[in-house]
Amino acid sequence: MRYLLEIIASVAALLAGKDSVLTSVQIYPNGTYPGAIDPAAEPGAQFLQTSPPFYPSPWMNGQGEWADAYAQAKDFVSQLTLLEKVNLTTGVGWEGEQCVGQVGSIPRLGFRSLCMQDSPVGVRDTDYNSVFSSGQTVAATFDRNLFYQRGYAMGAEHKAKGVTVQLGPVAGPLGRAPEGGRNWEGFSPDPYLTGVAIAETIKGTQDAGIIACAKHFIGNEQEHFRQVGEAVGYGFNITEAISSNIDDRTMHEIYLWPFADAVRAGVGAIMCSYNQINNSYACQNSKMLNNLLKNELGFQGFVMSDWQAQHTGAASAVAGLDMTMPGDTLFNSGESFWGTNLTLAVLNGTVPEWRIDDMAIRIMAAYFKVGLTLHEPPINFDSWTLDTYGPLHYAVGENTQQINFHVDVQGDHGTLIRDIGARATVLLKNVDNALPLSNPKFVAVVGEDAGPNLDGPNGCSDRGCDNGTLGMAWGSGSANFPYLVTPDSALQAQALADGSRYESILDNYASSQIIALVSQANVTAIVFVNADSGEGYINVDGNEGDRNNLTLWQGGDELIQQVSAHCTNTIVVIHSVGPVIVTNWFDSPNITAILWAGVPGQESGNSITDVLYGKVNPAARTPFTWGATRQDYGTDVIYVPNNGNGAPQDDFVEGPFIDYRAFERQNTTPIYEFGFGLSYTTFEYSNLQVIKHNVSAYAPTTGVTEAAPIFGNFSTNLTDYLFPNASFPYIRQYIYPYLNTTDEKKASADPNYGQTAAEFLPPHATDGTPQPLLAAGGAPGGNPQLWDVLYTVTANITNSGTRDGEEVPQLYVSFGGPNNPSLVLRGFERLSIDAGQSTTFSADIVRRDLSNWDTVAQNWVITSYPKSVYVGPSSRNLPLSQAL
Structure with missing residues (x-):
């Protein structure tokens, strides 16, 4: 009865505009709640779904590793x-x-403007x-060290260009639909x-001394309809951006999970x-920003x-937004929801003083946390032109000066990129040790993707x-190549070094020439094909960001079938942004x-050559499932x-059942399962051991x-907020915080100006009094006990083969x-093992790894269902198992 009353109180709180916090529910040893909804119950998302509001916006408190930065x-903010x-x-x-996004500077304290710059693959x-x-x-x-090294190297390059915030890495899109245009990011x-x-990646980037910006939060799983203007430009008649409708359990167990990390x-x-979540825009969705994130x-x-x-202006401020980019409501409009309007909103009490202080504190704490100081070097590049001299304010062509200093920030990163490209190449098929190549007599390379x-390489804007x-x-996640080593050039160089005969045809449709080439004796034919997507x-070719299908581009499937019909030793290399349908040709005996080889970057040709010729023994694993059909x-x-x-x-009616989880649930056999990848050697698995640790019971x-802090009156x-005198330079379209008149309504340019916060903001939106802590919260990432190690x-x-190699036990x-999904990944390690040698794979299972999200208790629980652990080289090859 007590539990029922708490549920009733919780519902009442929701109706009052605040999410509930059940603080007194007893957690039983087996992790279940008497009378609660089974946390493993069927999830569900509904058409026109909504989520409850959550106010006020939590204020920063400097917990965890943030204390010094706070x-x-x-x-700083107090000044x-x-x-x-x-x-x-x-x-x-x-x-x-100069940057794709900048905020205003604070010259009085020697603080130069923050520079926000794409991209998650290099300085854009x-x-x-x-x-x-x-x-x-x-x-x-599947290599933690390479994740970190790549993040550090990218951070170092952004830092050397004068960037403050690198716009990456990406966990949204997660990759719910394989056709999603930005899955590759x-x-x-x-x-x-x-x-x-x-x-x-974040640790690496921020260790290099700049702020990482994880994106896009959240449910941003397709490009179609993400923005109204973009969709209208493509001929669609919509008035609001797409809504990703996601139930609470799926949100926590799938899409929020990596953001917690x-x-x-x-x-x-x-x-x-850009998108809405449950019919509220992401940048003003209080449930997402205030409740879940902060x-x-x-x-x-x-x-x-x-x-x-x-x-929105004030509404997005109280919903948890801290910085608006690029500042104007529409590009080059000169108008802003914030700027002058935010100044007015604070002055008239619509946005409370503690909220503007919290915005500033959060920005500056992130700044100081990564070691940035008030003496950062100037920005040495310009996003809008590569010309050495040009207008500092490009939009209006004003203030011409040197804006590009052409600073070389590459260092020795080409070596790292080459290594990543090779060690990321997944060997999907290798019949009778066709690979690695060893002084082949005649190499024929076919396909536009080789050239x-x-x-x-930068001939197409944003690729x-x-x-x-x-x-x-393609898209804002791109950068300019300093060079691009093509497979054709790298493989030709290798062939010349070996004394091999080498020819290439880089036209997918030169059928007669291709057939004549690959039909010759002693030929090893390497066919390069691809599939692209972007923002x-x-x-591109009718693909509005998202892929229209999962087939290969430029007639790639037909090219493979044509070559393999005339050559009994055909090797296929796929560069793609995700899975492609290989059903019609993958099992051909001639292939x-x-x-x-993914989307490998500037060292592409060298990377694939290293793998084809065995300089790198492949150990990569496919990070997604290859289905036989699109419908799978x-x-x-x-x-x-x-x-x-x-x-x-x-x-999102499928709930947590995406990719390999969906294949398992539907009992559908994929072509290549998640986590699959071959090697030039062989490995054996044995002696599974599970050690249980004694840890304290999980407590909400x-x-x-504390009450919301305020730093300075x-x-x-x-009159104190009017635009400075005539000697102060005014730049057209530039967003300033100043007022141009003491008439508030005129200054705001808002015909509805004058409404009080109580008239249009939700209940509790401006409440700065002490607030209850959430049961699942308590530290960055969530309740600290979620990371208690329960099992090792x-x-x-x-390595039972004859070559040294690497293996990725999962x-x-x-x-x-x-x-629940029948299996979920909860550990992996990339191990280097010499031929004939053994090593130990070890992985910890933490409490979160075994938990479901309970939608009633709004907390993580371990259900009473029996649990087992499996270890093997892929999601469908798990020779070792044990009950927990």
Whole structure:
């Protein structure tokens, strides 16, 4: 009865505009709650679904590793005027200065503008920078050290260019639908793998001395309909962006999971996405930002909008947004939801003083946490031109000076990129040891994907084409190549060194010439094919960001079948942004080897040559499943609006069953399972051991916060906020915090100005009194006990072959419940093992790894269903198992 009363009280709290916190529910030894909804019950998402509001926005408290940064930020923010705080939170406008996004500076304290810059594969829109392998590609290495090294190297290059915030890494999209256009920017549709990869990348990036910005938060799983203007430009009649409708359990167990790892890793910034979640825009969704991110996960950094993803002013401020990018409501409009309007909102009490202080504290704490100082070197590049001299304010062509200093930041990163590309190459098929090659007599390379873009590697803006080899996909996640080693050039160099005969045909449609070439005696034919995708603002061959299908591009499937029909030793190399359908040709006896090389970056040709010739023994694992048909995945992109001219509704009805989890549930056999990958040697698994640790019982976090802190008073005299005198330079379209008149309504340019906060903000939105702590919260990443180690699993791995190599043992857990995935990844390690030698694989299982999300208790629980652990080389090859 007591539990029932608490549920009733919880519902009442929700109806009052606040999420409930059940603090007194007893947690039983077996992890179940008497009378609670089974946390393993069937999840569900509904058309036009909504989620409850959550207010007020939690204020930063400096918990965990943030204490020192918080103290520095308090000292700094305490010196700021209101105008300076607003300047810190508001972008200066599209093309307002040198970076893709900048906020205003604080000259009085010697603080130069924060510089926000893409991308997650290299410094975008500049020169003398490196282009790294995509996130999805490095994920295939299953190598924590490479995740970190790549993050550190990218961070170092951004730092040397004068960047403050690197806009990456990516956990949204996670990869729910394999056709999703930006899946390649992220890591894997498996949340555990993505969580490890994003955490290590963040650590590397921030150790290099700049702020990492994890994105896009959250449910941003397709490009179609993410922005109204973009969709209208493609001829669609919608008035609101797409809504990703996600139930509470699925949100926690799938899409929020890697962001929890990002927060626990200390990420300084998180970017909210374009889409709506449960019919509320991500950048003003209080449930997502206030409840899940800042309260439950204890995020201490700042939330930044995606570019033009802000749709309200005061409402987004109280919902948890801390920085608006690029600052203007529409590109080059000169108007802003914040800027002047945020100044007014604080002055008239609509946005409480503690909220603007919290925004500033969060930004500056992230700044100081990574070691940034008030004496950072100037920005030495310009995003809008590679010319040495040009306008500092590009949008309006004003203030011409030297803006590009052409600083070379590459260092020796080419070696790392080459290594990642090789160690990320997945060997999918290798019949009778067709690979590695050893002084082949005659090498014939076929396919446009082996050669160059005839317009140069940077010949298409933001890589918005599929010409030549696929070293990088398209969109804002791209960067300019300093060079691109093509497979054709690298393989030709190897052939010359070996004394092999070498010919290549780089036209997919030169059928008669291709047949004549590959029909000759002694030929080893290597066919290069690809499939591309990218961000929605670019349309390539009718693909509006998202892929229209999962087939190969440029007639790749027909090319493979043509070559293999005339050559009994055909090797296929796939560069792609995700899985492709290989059903019609993968099992041909004439196709002796298949390799997936992902999107490898600038050293593409060298990387694949290293693998083909055995300089690197492949050990990579596919970070996604290869289905026989498109329908096997059970998810897809919505290509046509389904809600009249309103927001298209994307119902995540599959719940947690995406990628390999869906294949297992449907009992569908994939072509290549998640985690699969071959080697040039063989490995054996034995001696599984499970050690159980004695840990204290899981306890909900309890108590309340301190009251919202305020750092410094401010004048309410509007005269003090007027634009400075005529000697102060005014830049057209630039977003300032100043007022141009003491008439508040005129200054705001808002015809509805004058409403009080109580009239249009939700209940509790401005409440700065102490607030209850969430049971699942308590520290960055969530309740600290979620990371208690419950079990340690070990196994012996032996290299039983004749070559030294690397192996990736994987640990999976079965939750046992009827509505749980049959297996989920919960550990992996990349091990180097010499021929004939053995080593020990070890992985810890923490409490979170065995927990389900209980939607009633709003906490993690371990159910009473029997659980087992499995170890093996892939998700469907698990020779070792034991009950927990």
